[in-house]
Amino acid sequence: MFHAILSACLAANPPTCAPMTLVAQPFATLADCKAQAPRIADTWLGDRPSLVQGGLSCAPLADLPALPVQAVAQGIHVHIGQIAQFEDSPDGWIANLGFVIGRDSIAVIDAGASRQQGQALFAAIRRISDKPISHLIVTHMHPDHAFGAEVFREAGAAVVGHARLGDALAARGPVYLDNLTDLYGPGPMIGTRVVLPDIEVADRLDIDLGGRILTLTATGPAHSDNDLTVRDSATGTLFAGDLVFRGLTPIVDGSLPGWLDWMAAGQTGGPIVPGHGPVAADWPQAVGAQREFLTVLAASTREAVAQGLPLSQAVPAIVAALQPFASDWASFPDSAARDATAAFKELEWE
Incomplete structure (x- = not known):
């Protein structure tokens, strides 16, 4: 099967473009794709006034970038x-x-x-x-x-x-x-x-x-x-x-x-x-x-609330309580602070 590949571009100088696979219409032959791709591309772009065409081609399925699964x-x-x-x-x-x-x-x-x-x-x-x-x-x-x-x-x-x-x-x-x-x-x-x-x-x-x-x-x-x-x-x-x-x-x-x-x-x-x-x-x-992580998050947040800590002091205290988990989780520092803030805002009203 073949698909039309449209190079869609933001109108800039120089233009910024990216390939769009027009997935709605697969074609059995390259000739069919080449014959019908211009019409399909025009229809697709017609709904996207911020984009312009930078090129148009046809490619077999085997040539399309694919995620590993x-x-x-x-x-x-x-x-x-x-x-x-x-x-x-x-x-x-x-x-x-x-x-x-x-x-x-x-x-x-x-x-x-x-x-x-x-x-x-x-x-x-x-x-x-x-x-x-x-x-x-x-x-x-x-x-x-x-x-x-x-x-x-x-x-x-x-x-x-x-x-x-x-x-x-x-x-x-x-x-x-x-x-x-x-x-x-x-x-x-x-x-x-x-x-x-x-x-x-x-x-x-x-x-x-x-x-x-x-x-x-x-x-x-x-x-x-x-x-x-x-x-x-x-x-x-x-x-x-x-x-x-x-x-x-x-x-x-x-x-x-x-x-x-x-x-x-x-x-x-x-x-x-x-x-x-x-x-x-x-x-x-x-x-x-x-x-385990979320249980400690909840417990340390409730402790901060019980101590009457304001948000500015509670978040560092909660993050400190979560620190033993730091090596187990990717993107920990920013995410832990975000979680501490969200948990405090919710649990202070329990």
Whole structure:
């Protein structure tokens, strides 16, 4: 199969350009692609007035950049992201991303930090299967998981998320996009847009990929206020999103007690795919270190509150209590201070 590759450029002098894989229309032959690519490119650019065409070509699937993926269960493949926070990454490609192949279609779980990463995930999927991509499931609002979404919508997928995901992305998405553009420069983020969900999950939703059911479960505030998990019926594999961190310092952006309660409920089944870090074989391996870290975070925060410390004094005290964990978690110093601030602001009102 062949795809049209558009060089999309920001109007500047000199222009900043990036390759856009126009995933909506694959072609069986190079001749068909060359004949129809100009029309497809014009249509795509027509919805993006800030971009201009810098070139147009056709490429076979084998030539498209593709993310490395690994099989973690039958029909389930995962890309393991860099174990780092945005500030410590060269491109923001830090989240774990995955896909599940059913008899009739494919569901993608999380889409990456930019259109460029979404395209590389799309190419990885297409090297394994040409089945329709029916769903993109976004586990929560953070851009390392959500910002490649438009690639999969163009490929025909319905975008699925927590019932609060749309509001969260609408409120924070533009700021996230500006921040990533400032951090990495405009080139890596060209073509990236905030995509709101087509389907919202308030409680549970089953998705049938053909002989394979994915159960989506919305949680209360924990890592964020819009976390969604995905369990595969065929293998018991759980995609936990950022409800599970391994190796990278956990970030509280929802509710610390809520997150601890979610972990206390436990999970059974097959492998657990965390939002960051290696796939875990079982529940204790998945959450053991994270539970210990967050438990100490909660206890030290409550102690600071009980002592009547103001935020300016409480944060250093909480970070000091967390210091024994420093060697176990990547991107620890800044993340620990962020967690201490978030925990204090929440728990001082208990």
